[in-house]
Amino acid sequence: xxxxxxxxxxxxxxxxxxxxxxxxxxxxxxxxxxxxxxxxxxxxxxxxxxxxxxxxxxxxxxxxxxxxxxxxxxxxxxxxxxxxxxxxxxxxxxxxxxxxxxxxxxxxxxxxxxxxxxxxxxxxxxxxxxxxxxxxxxxxxxxxxxxxxxxxxxxxxxxxxxxxxxxxxxxxxxxxxxxxxxxxxxxxxxxxxxxxxxxxxxxxxxxxxxxxxxxxxxxxxxxxxxxxxxxxxx
Amino acid sequence: xxxxxxxxxxxxxxxxxxxxxxxxxxxxxxxxxxxxxxxxxxxxxxxxxxxxxxxxxxxxxxxxxxxxxxxxxxxxxxxxxxxxxxxxxxxxxxxxxxxxxxxxxxxxxxxxxxxxxxxxxxxxxxxxxxxxxxxxxxxxxxxxxxxxxxxxxxxxxxxxxxxxxxxxxxxxxxxxxxxxxxxxxxxxxxxxxxxxxxxxxxxxxxxxxxxxxxxxxxxxxxxxxxxxxxxxxx
DNA sequence: TGTACATCAGTGAACGCGCGTTCACTGATGTAC
DNA sequence: TGTACATCAGTGAACGCGCGTTCACTGATGTAC
Numbered sequence: 001x002x003x004x005x006x007x008x009x010x011x012x013x014x015x016x017x018x019x020x021x022x023x024x025x026x027x028x029x030x031x032x033x034x035x036x037x038x039x040x041x042x043x044x045x046x047x048x049x050x051x052x053x054x055x056x057x058x059x060x061x062x063x064x065x066x067x068x069x070x071x072x073x074x075x076x077x078x079x080x081x082x083x084x085x086x087x088x089x090x091x092x093x094x095x096x097x098x099x100x101x102x103x104x105x106x107x108x109x110x111x112x113x114x115x116x117x118x119x120x121x122x123x124x125x126x127x128x129x130x131x132x133x134x135x136x137x138x139x140x141x142x143x144x145x146x147x148x149x150x151x152x153x154x155x156x157x158x159x160x161x162x163x164x165x166x167x168x169x170x171x172x173x174x175x176x177x178x179x180x181x182x183x184x185x186x187x188x189x190x191x192x193x194x195x196x197x198x199x200x201x202x203x204x205x206x207x208x209x210x211x212x213x214x215x216x217x218x219x220x221x222x223x224x225x226x227x228x229x230x231x232x233x234x
Numbered sequence: 235x236x237x238x239x240x241x242x243x244x245x246x247x248x249x250x251x252x253x254x255x256x257x258x259x260x261x262x263x264x265x266x267x268x269x270x271x272x273x274x275x276x277x278x279x280x281x282x283x284x285x286x287x288x289x290x291x292x293x294x295x296x297x298x299x300x301x302x303x304x305x306x307x308x309x310x311x312x313x314x315x316x317x318x319x320x321x322x323x324x325x326x327x328x329x330x331x332x333x334x335x336x337x338x339x340x341x342x343x344x345x346x347x348x349x350x351x352x353x354x355x356x357x358x359x360x361x362x363x364x365x366x367x368x369x370x371x372x373x374x375x376x377x378x379x380x381x382x383x384x385x386x387x388x389x390x391x392x393x394x395x396x397x398x399x400x401x402x403x404x405x406x407x408x409x410x411x412x413x414x415x416x417x418x419x420x421x422x423x424x425x426x427x428x429x430x431x432x433x434x435x436x437x438x439x440x441x442x443x444x445x446x447x448x449x450x451x452x453x454x455x456x457x458x459x460x461x462x463x464x465x466x467x468x
Numbered sequence: 469t470g471t472a473c474a475t476c477a478g479t480g481a482a483c484g485c486g487c488g489t490t491c492a493c494t495g496a497t498g499t500a501c
Numbered sequence: 502t503g504t505a506c507a508t509c510a511g512t513g514a515a516c517g518c519g520c521g522t523t524c525a526c527t528g529a530t531g532t533a534c
Contacts, residue, residue: 005508006497006498007497007498007508008511011509011510014510028353029353029354030352030353030363031350032266032328032353032487034486034487035487035489036486036487036488037330037486037487044510044511044512045511045513046487046488046489047488047489047490047491047510047511047512047513048510048511048512050488050489050490051510051511051515052510055488056487056488056489057488095457111350111351114441114443115349115350115441116265116345116349116350116441117264117345117441117442118261118264119263119264119266120262120263123442126352128445128446131443162457162461162464165450165453165457167449167450167453168450168453168454168457170449170450171448171449171450173302173451174447175447178447187482189336189457189461192448193431193458193461194429196432196434196435196438196458197427197430197431198432198433199438199443200430200431200434200435201430201434201468203434203437204430204433207348207349207350207351208351208357209348209361209365209433211308212362212412213405213408213409213412214405214426215400215401215404215408216399216402216404216405219399219401219402220402220405222397223398223399223402223423224427224430226396227396227423227427227431229509230396231465241476241477241530241531244477245476245477248477267523268515268520269521270519270520270521271519271520277477278477278479279478279479279480280520280522281478281479281521281523281524282478282479282522283524284521284522284523285476285477285478285479289521289522290520290521290522292493306511314490454518455496464524465527
């Protein structure tokens, strides 16, 4: 192995060690991440960090990207682990539980990507792509169910009293396009609804809104996700 | 009027002016609220703030309390403004839209109460009471609908494929007790679901998750709230 | 109504701490001939 | 294989700034007799 790539490998290890330390700081300080504190923990002088990240914002961006990808990977793995691909409700529960478990295991990173935005920080475009990974899995499960003929398209009367307006249908079309799935409006709408319900539940649990109210958190979550599965028709 | 109460009134005005200035700072700095910056904006020396608030945390707590109460008051007023008390879907839409509008008008305060928790800050018990005001309105609308015989109790077969477990039913009983409403399990569950759906939508819109995805925000929100109304049976 | 005293609001300086970022530098590690 | 040079990682000091909180103090405003 040429010497140059050794240097590159050491460099990559340093980058990931800095991110690891920064992640552990997120847990206590939230998004008020301090470069100096990270450097201190690594036994370096604060200016040394600038060899690896051009600024605090760049480090934050890296952490946000990693978080989206870690969550996305966890959800993909959970769905992929379901042997019988035609058991759509099982896949749905596996994927949504993976979101909850990842969030509970990494609360600070979850807050970084799904909590209130960091003041004065604007996420670059890259993060938007990574953010799509998780919803893509959820929609794929729905699309598979629809393709298998399990889910009703909703054309029959009585399934959806309030029809989406033209503007909403345009948004649904955008989603259909960007995720490249062939689903009728009603199911895309339900997918978004379920997506909101999923993250709404996780955020409420993590951010303390369920305190003194919902104590059987795991069971309640399953109940909610089953309700959404009922709605979608799995 | 006795002189003492003049002093008390001036004092009260100062307290509310400090809170106003602090609120305007929340908008740019998020929860990293700086006492010194607030004092500067008021043309005072930073230590003067301590005549009115014992610490930064106490000021934050006051802002959180105010935010919960302002939101609660807005929602109560929106519901109360519906003349025909038996038009439950209209009341539901009025109340939920009030949440969204208040949040859009006061994004920083919304983030303060429904965003990621401020690191190192623990909300005292008082705030929990104020936090109940908004859900109380939502549940009251549901309870009125149920009392009027408009909503199905859900005892008939086929309405809810997955029954709540014993632990979840215990949580539902707690909610029934603390809000003092007489609703069957199924409707309390749907109330919580709708509550989560409501704030999930508002948070996603405010925290940027709908960027490049949902553009017809107001119409989409109405669509979602109508869907929940369908579910509840209004 | 007038005076002595107590309460209160706000000042200004200080303590002790933290931060992001820049810059000239030292050594070590790699590259080219 | 050996040497001259370039690249790179990390240092240490400094800039200029911010923060929450304490404390002794000055005046003004209220209270009690």
